[in-house]
Amino acid sequence: MKKNPAVLKKSLYYLQRGEISYLLSKIKEKLKNNLSIIKTHFKIVPDKYFKQFNAEDYSLMETTIDIIIPVYNGFEFLTPLFDSIETNTISPFRLIVINDCSSDKRVKPYLKQRLEKFSKAIFIDLDINQGFVKSVNEACKYTKNHFIILNTNTEVPIFWVERLMYPIFSMNKVASTTPFTNAGQMASFPNFLVDNNIFEGMNVNELDGVFRNIRPDDFYTEVPTGVGFCMGVNYSLVEKIGFFDEEEFGKGYGEVNDWCQRAIQEGYKNLMVPNLFVYHKHGGSFPSKEKLDLMKKNSMKILKKYPNYEKSIESYIKKDPHKNLRYILILTACSKHEEGIHLIVDHALEGGTNTYSKNLKKRYTKERKKILHLVYDFYANTYKLYFNYNSYHFSFTITKLEELESFFVHIRLKEIFLNSLVSFQENYDVLTLIEKLTLGNGANLNIPIHDYYPICPNYTLLNSTGEFCEIPTLEKCKTCMKFNKLEWKKFFNSSTDVALWRAKWSSLFRIAHTIICFSHSSKILLLKAYNDIDQDKIKIIPHETPYLPVVHTEKTILKKTNTVIGVLGTISYAKGARVLKTLVEVIEERNLAIKIVLIGEITEHIESDHFYITGHYLREELPELVLEHKIDICLIPSICPETFSYTTQEIMMMQLPLMVFNLGAPAERVQEYEKGVVLDKDYVENIIQYVLK
Numbered sequence: 284m285k286k287n288p289a290v291l292k293k294s295l296y297y298l299q300r301g302e303i304s305y306l307l308s309k310i311k312e313k314l315k316n317n318l319s320i321i322k323t324h325f326k327i328v329p330d331k332y333f334k335q336f337n338a339e340d341y342s343l344m345e346t347t348i349d350i351i352i353p354v355y356n357g358f359e360f361l362t363p364l365f366d367s368i369e370t371n372t373i374s375p376f377r378l379i380v381i382n383d384c385s386s387d388k389r390v391k392p393y394l395k396q397r398l399e400k401f402s403k404a405i406f407i408d409l410d411i412n413q414g415f416v417k418s419v420n421e422a423c424k425y426t427k428n429h430f431i432i433l434n435t436n437t438e439v440p441i442f443w444v445e446r447l448m449y450p451i452f453s454m455n456k457v458a459s460t461t462p463f464t465n466a467g468q469m470a471s472f473p474n475f476l477v478d479n480n481i482f483e484g485m486n487v488n489e490l491d492g493v494f495r496n497i498r499p500d501d502f503y504t505e506v507p508t509g510v511g512f513c514m515g516v517n518y519s520l521v522e523k524i525g526f527f528d529e530e531e532f533g534k535g536y537g538e539v540n541d542w543c544q545r546a547i548q549e550g551y552k553n554l555m556v557p558n559l560f561v562y563h564k565h566g567g568s569f570p571s572k573e574k575l576d577l578m579k580k581n582s583m584k585i586l587k588k589y590p591n592y593e594k595s596i597e598s599y600i601k602k603d604p605h606k607n608l609r610y611i612l613i614l615t616a617c618s619k620h621e622e623g624i625h626l627i628v629d630h631a632l633e634g635g636t637n638t639y640s641k642n643l644k645k646r647y648t649k650e651r652k653k654i655l656h657l658v659y660d661f662y663a664n665t666y667k668l669y670f671n672y673n674s675y676h677f678s679f680t681i682t683k684l685e686e687l688e689s690f691f692v693h694i695r696l697k698e699i700f701l702n703s704l705v706s707f708q709e710n711y712d713v714l715t716l717i718e719k720l721t722l723g724n725g726a727n728l729n730i731p732i733h734d735y736y737p738i739c740p741n742y743t744l745l746n747s748t749g750e751f752c753e754i755p756t757l758e759k760c761k762t763c764m765k766f767n768k769l770e771w772k773k774f775f776n777s778s779t780d781v782a783l784w785r786a787k788w789s790s791l792f793r794i795a796h797t798i799i800c801f802s803h804s805s806k807i808l809l810l811k812a813y814n815d816i817d818q819d820k821i822k823i824i825p826h827e828t829p830y831l832p833v834v835h836t837e838k839t840i841l842k843k844t845n846t847v848i849g850v851l852g853t854i855s856y857a858k859g860a861r862v863l864k865t866l867v868e869v870i871e872e873r874n875l876a877i878k879i880v881l882i883g884e885i886t887e888h889i890e891s892d893h894f895y896i897t898g899h900y901l902r903e904e905l906p907e908l909v910l911e912h913k914i915d916i917c918l919i920p921s922i923c924p925e926t927f928s929y930t931t932q933e934i935m936m937m938q939l940p941l942m943v944f945n946l947g948a949p950a951e952r953v954q955e956y957e958k959g960v961v962l963d964k965d966y967v968e969n970i971i972q973y974v975l976k
Contacts, residue, residue, distance in 0.1 A: 324667060325607045326680045329690040332611055334498035336558075338373070341445035343452055347375040347403075348444055349430035353418040355383040358390055360436045360564060365397045367438040367487065374444045378404040379422045379430075384412040415511075415535035416527045423526050426518060434512045437464075438562040440491035446559040447515045450503060458546030459553045460515035463494060466565035467510045470555060473613050473675070475603055478565045482613075483620045487562040493616045494560040496693065497608070502557035504604045507595040509553045511539040513561045520551055537581030544589045557608060610677045614670050615693055617653045623697035623724070625652045628717070630706045631660040631667070634853065635929050636733040639826065640702045644671065655694070657687075661706040661774065684709050688716055696724040701791070705736050706774040714787040718794065727796040732805050732926050737788045738812040740764075740779055741771045743857040743923040751924055751946060754811045757782050770856065785812065792816050801825055801927035802948035808924060826927050831936040834906045836915065845876035846974050849914035849939070851905070851930040852883045859920025860887040866920075866967050867894045877974055880912040906937060916940040918970065919949045928952070935959070942970060 350368070354361075368378070378401050382391050391408065398404040405425055409418065419432060429451050431444070443462070450457045461470050466478035473482050482490055516526075524545050532538040543553045585592055618624045625647055629640045640656070647654050648671060656669040666687050669678045681687050699721055707713045721728045736742040738754065746752040747766040755763075764779040792798065792813060798821045800806040806821055854860045863879065870877045870893045881896045882905065889896075900908060917934045924947030925931075931949045934941050941959040943949040944966055953959035962969040 324678050324680045325610075326682070327607070327611065327690070329681070329686050329693075330498070331501055332498060332608070333496055333689075333693050336442070336495040338442055338445060341442070341449045343374050343445060343448055345375060346428055346452070347377055348448055349377050349379055349426045349428065350444075351379045351381070351419060351422040351426070351430055351432050352435060353381045353383060353415055353422070353432075354385060354390060354394065354435050355412070355415075355418075356385045356387045356390060357435045358387050358393065361390070361393055361397070363438050364433075364435055367440070369400065371439055371441040371488070372444055373442055376444060377401075379407070379425050380404065381407040381418045381422050382409060383414070383418045384409045414533060416529050416532050416538045420527050420529060423521065426521075429518045430516050432511055432514045432516060434563070436564040437513055438487045438564075439513070440488045440495070440560065442495070443491075443559060443561060446495075446499075447513070447556055450554050450556065451515055451517050454503075454554075456551045457554055458517050458520050458549075458551035459509035459543055460556050461506065461509040461553070462513055462556045462559035462561045464510075464512065464561050464563040466563045467512055469506055469599060470510050472560065472609060473616075475606070475609070476600065481562055482616055485616065485620055487560065489619065490562075490616060491560040493612055493619060494558050497558040497612070499556065499558040502555075502605065502608055504555045504557070505552045506543075506555050507547075507553070507592060507599055508540040508543040512563045514539065515556075517546075517551070520546055520549065524549060531584055532581055533577070536577040537585050540585050540592070541588070544585070544592060555605065557605065607679070610670070610675075610679070613675050614655065617670075617672055617675075618693075618695040623653070623695040623726075624655045625698045625700065626696050626720075626726075627654065627656045627700045627702055628704065629656065629658045629702040630704070631658045631662075632706055635826075635927070636703045636705075638929075639731070639733065640700075642827075643700065643702075659704075659707045661708075664708070684712055684716070688719075691716075691720055696720060696726040698727045698729065699724075701728065701730045703733055703736065705734065705742055708776040710740070710775060710777045711783065711787055714791065718787075718790055721791075721794055728791065728794055729797045729799065730791065730795050731799040732801065732809055734926060735805075735808065735924075737792075738785075738809065739781060740775045740784060741767055741769065743769070743771065744808075745769055745857055745923050749856070749861070749922065751922070754808060757785075789813060789815070792820075795820055797822055799824055802951050804924065804947050804951045805926040826929065826932070828929060828932040828936065829902070831902075831933055832906055834909050834937040834939060836910065836913070836939070843913060843915075845878055846916070847912060847914045848877065848879045848942075848970075848974065849909060849912065849917045850879060850881045850883070850920060851917065851933065854881065854883065854885040854887075854920065856886060857921065857923040859922055860885050862920040862922060862966055863887065863894075864889050866970060867891045869967055869971065873971075875971065875975075877971070879918075880914060882908050882912075902933070905933060909937065909939065914939065916942065916974065919943040920966070921946065921949065922966075923947070925949055942973060 378398065380394055380398060382394055385391065395406060398406050407421060429448060431447065447460050447462055450460050463472045464470050465472060465481045468476060471477050471479055473479060526542060527538040528541055532541060546553065627640055627643060629637065644654055644656060653672040658667045660667055666681045667678060681690060699717065701717060704713060734742040735744045744752050746763050752763060760781040764781060800809065800821055800823050803823060806823060810816060850863065852858065854863060863885065864887045867879060867889055871891055877893065879894050882900055884898060885896060897908060917939050919928060919931055926948055928949045931943065931952055935956055938958065941953060941956065942962055943953045945961050945963050950961045953961055960973060962973065
């Protein structure tokens with residue numbers, strides 16, 4: 284309530300109506316839900332994650348950077364490596380290439396031929412294989428400034444040198460810098476500590492394009508060791524403490540860890556560079572058995588020499604400081620690749636609307652679509668986003684609408700499925716944002732009509748006297764908005780200008796790909812408000828309702844002296860709570876042999892021997908509950924025109940007698956149902972007379 288005054292307004296609404304028990308049950312439910320969400324969601328402020336890349340922000344002061352490339356065989360890697368360096372290295376650089384006596388006779392002539400294009404390049408050709416450590420140390424003798432070690436089995440993106448070396452030039456005591464990669468232990472993306480294939484088969488510039496626009500400031504993170512596939516090195520520190528230890532680490536593995544630990548002892552730090560991705564085709568440096576032997580032998584040396592090293596690694600892995608950043612990068616990269624993201628926009632008020640979006644997500648998951656589910660939680664006053672694609676499932680929150688808009692600048696959308704906007708605050712601005720996102724992405728906008736929110740902020744279309752308004756003139760709507768005190772007003776946080784509201788929604792309908800109605804009656808009402816909608820866009824697709832068996836009540840009826848009316852669902856004012864209360868009062872007053880059993884919940888407080896409430900139920904329990912409570916006939920007491928009614932469908936599937944009022948989708952369905960009756964106004968009296976008859 285402190286964070287969202289609208290919740291206080293809503294609570295006062297229930298208190299004024301005497302609906303205290305319902306209010307308390309909802310508070311308990313929401314507290315439980317929000318506490319569980321706190322544990323699983325992380326909060327982002329988009330401007331702390333994203334910043335449009337500008338090369339001028341990463342000045343290396345025209346310093347020539349040496350790029351040391353140790354080569355031992357790996358002929359298949361050389362062309363993509365040198366092509367990427369030649370194309371994507373912008374700052375002044377010099378190549379220092381060491382051919383460590385490659386046994387593949389194609390390597391040496393190829394290197395000499397490629398280096399002809401680089402006039403300042405140094406080529407070192409060793410007659411005897413020295414191994415990685417000695418080769419790199421040999422090359423270091425030629426360096427006079429900060430330098431880079433780069434493996435042959437890599438590909439680099441545009442402006443890679445600038446981003447890799449920037450921390451060494453601009454921050455104090457940075458020993459080494461390591462970029463993200465697909466296969467690089469703590470630097471691995473998308474999965475931490477795993478040798479991944481490159482994400483979604485993207486090329487290095489496509490994927491790095493996502494990393495490039497990350498704001499690095501809050502994500503430069505100290506690591507216990509750099510990773511030698513691509514590592515920026517501080518030359519000043521090398522001059523002070525030397526470089527790789529040839530005696531201890533022979534042909535390789537462990538030498539980088541050792542040097543980085545020595546750097547830490549000198550008061551320096553090793554940083555991960557969060558806004559750079561370099562492609563690493565792992566497995567090209569050593570034969571697998573030789574590498575495993577070296578790993579085992581040299582790891583023991585590291586642990587012996589640095590007793591706290593293992594703990595520092597374990598601590599880093601436990602913290603996983605880039606976990607949330609990787610999630611945002613995964614989502615952003617998914618949106619850039621192939622078809623883009625399918626955005627579902629929804630409220631968190633529960634009910635049939637949320638059931639529909641859950642089923643939609645299940646279908647999209649089977650179709651391997653990349654799903655981002657945007658939910659506004661009215662009670663927490665925050666936007667919750669759930670991403671779902673293949674093995675990637677995570678959720679995060681964004682607090683402000685302007686931050687949400689800032690976030691979507693970086694996400695490409697294929698589809699916007701506008702499931703429901705009920706309870707969203709800053710109502711008109713939300714509609715403007717949806718239009719902007721649709722047009723800006725060239726996305727398919729699909730709008731289901733779950734309720735009549737697109738027609739009026741008062742989504743039940745009940746007027747100030749609690750009756751269906753019939754969608755009158757805008758002038759009458761204006762008067763209604765002024766005096767109407769129903770629940771919609773507790774969700775709606777803007778001034779109620781129906782003309783502006785219709786204009787905003789009309790713009791969305793014009794650019795919509797499909798408008799989904801779940802009944803003919805809802806289509807008729809929609810067209811009454813918007814007679815200029817292209818009717819070819821409107822598809823009538825009734826909800827799919829899972830199977831329920833037929834319930835045979837004949838035996839229970841013969842042994843009874845009273846009639847039991849069954850009501851299903853959560854019954855609010857619009858769903859007929861007052862009707863039920865009045866009905867119970869009349870039954871008591873006349874001492875009729877009628878009992879009402881509500882399988883569900885109700886906002887009104889009703890105490891009577893003629894009324895029983897089961898509370899929350901599971902759908903599959905319905906047939907058993909109908910038999911247990913000896914229900915003879917069901918009632919849909921809704922006083923608003925429903926767009927569809929799951930409970931109507933469920934009752935018909937169980938083949939139970941059914942009463943509905945002459946409104947909306949229930950009346951449309953029951954007119955064709957042999958066990959149903961459609962009742963006109965004077966609802967309470969007509970219910971009683973029909974039951975007695």
